[in-house]
Amino acid sequence: MNMDVPTRSFDFARTGANTAETVLTPAAVQAKGLKVLQTLRTDDPRIEAQPLYLSGVNIGGKNHNVIYEATMANTIYAWDADTGQQLWSKNLGMPINESPDIDMPATNGHPINVKWGILSTPVIDRAAGTLYACAWISTDKSGKWQSGEHFLAALDIVTGAIKPGKPLLSLQSQIYNPGSGQPVQKFLSSERKQRAALALANGAVIICFGTIAEGDALAQGWVMAVDIATWAVAATWVSTVNGGGGIWMSGAGPAIQTDGSIWLVTGNGSFDGGVDFGQSVVRLRYTPAQPPNAASLTVAGSWTPWADAARVATGNPQAEAKVAKMVASMGKIPKPSNFRMLPQLVRMGFDPMENVNRPWADQDLGASGIVLIESMGIALVSGKDGILYTLNLGGPGNTVVADLTTAATPANYAKLASPPILYTFYDPNIPPAPANPTEINHLSGNVTHHLHGTPVAWLSAAHGQMHFCGGENGNLRAWTVNPDKSSSYLGCSSAYASANCVNPPGGMPGWGICLSANGKQDGIVWAMIPYGDANMTLTNGRFLAYNASQLAAFQGGSGEIVPLWDSQTWNWNYLHPKFNRPIAVNGKIIVPTYDGRVLVVGLA
Secondary structure, three states: OOOOEOOOOOOOOOOOEEOEOOOOOHHHHHHHOEEEEEEEEOOOOOOOOOOEEEEEEEEOOEEEEEEEEEOOOOEEEEEEOOOOOEEEEEEOOOOEEOOHHHHOOHHHOOOOOOEEOOOOOOEEEOOOOEEEEEEEEEOOOOOOHHHEEEEEEEEEOOOOOEOOOOOOEEOOOOEEOOOOOOOOEEOOHHHOOOOOOOEEEOOEEEEEEOOOOOOOOOOEOEEEEEEOOOOEEEEEEEOEOOOEOOOOHHHOOOEEOOOOOEEEEOOOEOEOOOOEEOOOEEEEEEEOOEOOEOOEEEEEEEEOOOOHHHHOOOOOHHHHHHHHHHHHHHOOOOOOOOOOHHHHHHHOOOOOOOOOOOOOOOOOHHHEOEEEEHHHOEEEEOOOOOEEEEEEOOOOOOOOHHHOOOOOHHHHHOOOOEEEEEOOOOOOOOOOOOOOHHHHOOOHHHOOOOOOEOOEEEEEOOOEEEEEEEOOOOEEEEEEEOOOOOEEEEEEEEEEOOOOOOOOOOOOOOOEEEEEEEOOEEEEEEEEEEOOOOOOOOOEEEEEEEEEEEEEEOOOOOEEEEEEEEHHHHOOOOEOOOOOOOEEEOOEEEEEOOOOEEEEEEEO
16 A cells, blocks of 8 residues: 655654555564665755655656655755665755754754754645745855844645745745734744744645844744745744743654644743743644634634742742853853753852752753554653643643642642653652652753654554653663543663763754554554764664564563664664654655665565
8 A cells, every 4th residue: 555654744633553464464574574775865954754655656747755854954865765876856946054052052062963954844735736944044055043134934745846826935024913912023034943844724834933142132933824825924933032941852743733733832932821932842833814804813712831940949038049140151152052051050069949959951842752652542642851741632721820739739730631750761769650840850860861752653453542652871771641631651672862972961853753554453663763962963773673562571571662673783874864754655665764764675
């Protein structure tokens, strides 16, 4: 059965699962092994966009199974998945040059990018024959980030040409009026990174933005809805008027419910439940224009765990005064969209908890995307705290400011479909289902266990509704959803991400995973993990295939997810792509890298 992959994580529920795969079975992989069938070359080494795939596209009078890939050099490629033939390529304009202002200072070890162009995964509307991509283009051709503008492009999937009547659409200078007496907000591309995958909803392309400067009031998340018919920005929404709330989700896209609801996750920032929705899961509704009414993006529900400030509050005015003084002395420094000041101060040796416990700040819920399991009426999201939050799709709870206190935490958690649980790691010293966040206000093993990306969800014959996660400095972990919507742990892998990072705080960004299956059978988790820290350095990656439902047992009796194939055994070499993930479709696994290659892998 031929299968298309028109969007990040296979579908708009963001399940990460292709359930129409008949060639790649556990038995076939175990018996035959894997090999690289094609090596596709690109014009930029850093590939941050997930590959996309369409079957049977008629190009030049012949049907092709086509791989589409966008690069940080603002080029989009189309290749024949079976032969490796390049069918076309299209460059959208000069990208932004690497700069410490937009990727952390070199002294912090982040200068791993060469260009900043298309970060996000495009989206394809096959019926319309159009691929939509968001490119960051240097308008004066200087390559300086100050000259950058974000443009939405609509390309013909057959030729790569820009669609007639849809020229490159500049997103610069859009405005958002939050009402409530708040000032009108203005969008400036020089302040924004566009990492979250694009989506389609109700006749519009949905584009989410993070920021390059989390440390000031310009650090906001933006959402734009571009009406496809009129080819214009129809509606905007800003996550926080008073700062923070970048929407980046480690490259994941907003999830689109079948009723058209747009689900997304915001990063650290201000929260008041009115005009500020930092550190939140937010459900938006896009309503197209119906004259005389203009189009709109409106909040239709939200839920918020503890804010960072509440998690690290000391109750010690002297200590908090020290924090304020040190923050002020550091001045206004551009920072990436997941930055928080307090953990930086902790690394400098300052302990605002006055030796009570090491604070666990920078929880950035928005490091994770969100996956919808509509059959059970739930959504799953985690983040830098490594906690699983299971939300009700029917009503996420609508947290208010009064909920963000120690005393109110149980009531706020009661709005969830099931209690929060430790998700990305296991620490015997911590309750697995904490009553409130203060019980886990430290780093397990003094390393981070953030989840970057989205859990993968699959309905299996063996274990029912399963989901998988892989945090940084941790294992691949398998879970099942119970009838009461709680999740039970099934097992983990022996391999773990960033295994060569022996010193705290470990490495980033954890596991990049997807799943293929034939309905409820023959599930395989395809996984990419870095050996070192893929956030601060270029590091080799490890590629693994796991049987998704057949678990073994470790010596102590706990469940083990057993690998079917491991690149480590075969001396594979590739540079791990930060925040990216493979796709498995029609007998092939398509693997993006950070060394300018897209690998097409299949049965040996």
